[in-house]
Amino acid sequence: MVLGSFLFALGFAGVHLATSRLPTTGVVPRSVWLSLAGGVSVAYVFLHLLPGLVARGAKVGLELGLAENVSATVVFMVALLGLTGFYGLENLVAKRRRAPGRVGGEVVDLQVFSIHLGSFAAYNVLIGYLLVQRETEGWRELVTFGIAMAAHFLSADVGLHQDHAARYDRFARWLLAGAVLAGWALGQLVEVSGLAIGLLYALLAGGVILNVMKEELPEDRQSRFWAFLLGVCGYSGILVLA
Secondary structure (H helix, E strand, C coil): CCCHHHHHHHHHHHHHHHHHHHCCCCCCCCCCHHHHHHHHHHHHHHHHHHHHHHHHHHHHHHHHCCCHHHHHHHHHHHHHHHHHHHHHHHHHHHHHHHHCCCEEECCCCCHHHHHHHHHHHHHHHHHHHHHHHHHHHHHHHHHHHHHHHHHHHHHHHHHHHHHHHHHHHHHHHHHHHHHHHHHHHHHHCCCCCHHHHHHHHHHHHHHHHHHHHHHHHHHHHCCCCHHHHHHHHHHHHHHHHH
């Protein structure tokens, strides 16, 4: 199973390195494949990650000595924190992009670029780490998580490329690829408590929801709802059967 998670980690890195070279990047209306990938990611969050938070919340409650309803609230608050944090980050980037002196849609403010990239690098380390945790839960969990996160990376990377253009090609994609591999390596070396794992999954769920929705909802993306719906329904069926 170690080989399986490593292959997925390599696949994630490959997505980061190849995204800017794909013909779907920067195309309006939004590519069918990107909307499909967004639907796959959302289906996984709502049918696997969020229901899993309920079970993990119970474990959090046991470790912290909390009532069941309180522990469930704690993990969903962490998910909300993940969503809110990424929303604040994207709002900052959008404001700087619209500010006078910005060229070609790229965020030329190095400080904002560093914050944006650093946040996504940490996010990638988290996903790489949780990939290792998924392998301990069985090959079905590993495969369904791996496919959903690969689809999520594809969709999110297109947005990052549109925000940062040349900087993404020169530097960001390499850092993001390295970050997910570093997360995988960290998962092999460091084991944390069930409490920490539950909270990390909650943080991931919030981040995925926001990052998918921000790519699909803006009017200027002209997203393909039918492709998004196909991704949701198709992957939901796979998850239910699995």
